[in-house]
Amino acid sequence: MSPRRSNFPARVALIAVSIVVVFGVLFLALNRLGNPAGPEPQVTPDETLPTIDPAAEQDGASDPLAAAVQTERVTLQLFLVDMLNQRLMPRYRRIEAPMTIPAQAQAAIERLISTREVGFLSPLPPGTRVREVWVSPGGIAYVDFDAGLTETLAQSSLAEIYAVYGVIGTLTASFPEINKVQFLIAGQPVDTMTGHLDLSLPLGPLADWLY
Amino acid sequence: MQSNSTAAGTDWRRVRVVLPALALVVAVLLYAVPSAPIPPGPEAERPPSSQLGGIGAIVLDPGHGGLATGTTGPGGISEKKLTLDIAVRLRELIYRRIGLQVFLTRESDHDVPLDQRTEKANNWRGDLFISIHANGYRLPDIRGPETYFLSASASDQIAREVANSENAGAAPTGVEASARPPDPSLQFILWDLAQTQHLRESSMLAETVQANLNNLWQLRDRGVRQAPFRVLKGATMPAILVEVGYLSNHQDAALLADPFFRQQIAEALFRSITTFRDRHAALVGASPEP
Numbered sequence A: 001m002s003p004r005r006s007n008f009p010a011r012v013a014l015i016a017v018s019i020v021v022v023f024g025v026l027f028l029a030l031n032r033l034g035n036p037a038g039p040e041p042q043v044t045p046d047e048t049l050p051t052i053d054p055a056a057e058q059d060g061a062s063d064p065l066a067a068a069v070q071t072e073r074v075t076l077q078l079f080l081v082d083m084l085n086q087r088l089m090p091r092y093r094r095i096e097a098p099m100t101i102p103a104q105a106q107a108a109i110e111r112l113i114s115t116r117e118v119g120f121l122s123p124l125p126p127g128t129r130v131r132e133v134w135v136s137p138g139g140i141a142y143v144d145f146d147a148g149l150t151e152t153l154a155q156s157s158l159a160e161i162y163a164v165y166g167v168i169g170t171l172t173a174s175f176p177e178i179n180k181v182q183f184l185i186a187g188q189p190v191d192t193m194t195g196h197l198d199l200s201l202p203l204g205p206l207a208d209w210l211y
Numbered sequence B: 001m002q003s004n005s006t007a008a009g010t011d012w013r014r015v016r017v018v019l020p021a022l023a024l025v026v027a028v029l030l031y032a033v034p035s036a037p038i039p040p041g042p043e044a045e046r047p048p049s050s051q052l053g054g055i056g057a058i059v060l061d062p063g064h065g066g067l068a069t070g071t072t073g074p075g076g077i078s079e080k081k082l083t084l085d086i087a088v089r090l091r092e093l094i095y096r097r098i099g100l101q102v103f104l105t106r107e108s109d110h111d112v113p114l115d116q117r118t119e120k121a122n123n124w125r126g127d128l129f130i131s132i133h134a135n136g137y138r139l140p141d142i143r144g145p146e147t148y149f150l151s152a153s154a155s156d157q158i159a160r161e162v163a164n165s166e167n168a169g170a171a172p173t174g175v176e177a178s179a180r181p182p183d184p185s186l187q188f189i190l191w192d193l194a195q196t197q198h199l200r201e202s203s204m205l206a207e208t209v210q211a212n213l214n215n216l217w218q219l220r221d222r223g224v225r226q227a228p229f230r231v232l233k234g235a236t237m238p239a240i241l242v243e244v245g246y247l248s249n250h251q252d253a254a255l256l257a258d259p260f261f262r263q264q265i266a267e268a269l270f271r272s273i274t275t276f277r278d279r280h281a282a283l284v285g286a287s288p289e290p
């Protein structure tokens, strides 16, 4: 039995493996050509959407721990619609809020909805409910509104622009930890709220609409 | 020797099994490659057109439709009807006066999803995309026309997301990654980037349209602005969105209810298209229509 003969099956296997590898590489290369953005990105654990804990949605007053939550005074810049200049303008407010950024961000948006000032309008319809806010380590605030917002928000582009950039302006100007906002409705990402703006990606402040 | 030849025979039988298997793998791979996401609007589908100044086909997008009424004004006037009316008037003008191809993303009172509108425009190989809307707001004093093109920061942001995701091996955001099916992720990024290369032309078209509409209204200019309008994002052509006044304002609503004024809006948009075509022709070095 010559060494040559005894290697034959191994060589066949080697050739087969080589062909598979070559085609595999070819496939990946062609796929990459088709996708200039590169291979499909992987999800890092810290950027995944946190699940909403139903218990966390219950009224904090009944929670014995809630009374022990420490608070601090926070200065907010609420972006309200200036009725005279017809643009979003920052208005300063000081509030007492829990010492976490998501809780403060939620308090800021709730204040944005409820605040009253002569000559200014809230960019969000009265009665809008914020279900939850959380902030990723990358600085994206996920703001989850109640489904009612899609019904109460006027179906025009200006109403959507004011609502979206009012929230973005408020959160990014009030919290250095936040640089973008991802809008959610009833826990789900949305493509748009009134059929105008693209809300499928997190949005940052836009100079055309703030100040 | 006998045993060796038997071994070789066995090997060749294995090869006969392996080769068809390999062929199958190759076939699967070759089949899978064309299914990789491709940018919207294949070149091959461009219909022959006069291509005067590089503008041969125009896509008009009447906003909303069906249950999506859009904004409404006094006397039951609705954005969806207004936008279709103006689009049809404008189509007539373009057809009759310069004979360019005109496509409407909807011809009747039904809603078309935003991405489908852009997809249609890309498949028709439009050279210009004009989305027509009417605005409204709680402040009844706000009035006048506005013209938008896609916000550069929105497209810059997407480009950065792509770069970040490539560098960090992470998805653009957790939400997309978790809430969308994984496969089209790159396709939607390409889709989002489609308009980026046309922003300069879109801006030029927007300025022309806004100037012509301002002539009609004779009000303080509300200006050309940028915003991340979804219907503009995937367009592989210069694309703008026009808000032809505010239905929440009594004067604008009265004007928009008047068919003569709507015809004037169509005329203003028509003039903008021909002006843009001539400027575009000068830029690309083609000779405009005499």
Ligand SMILES: [Zn+2]
Pocket: A155, A156, A157, A196, B063, B064, B070, B071, B079, B133, B134
């Ligand atoms: Zn609209």
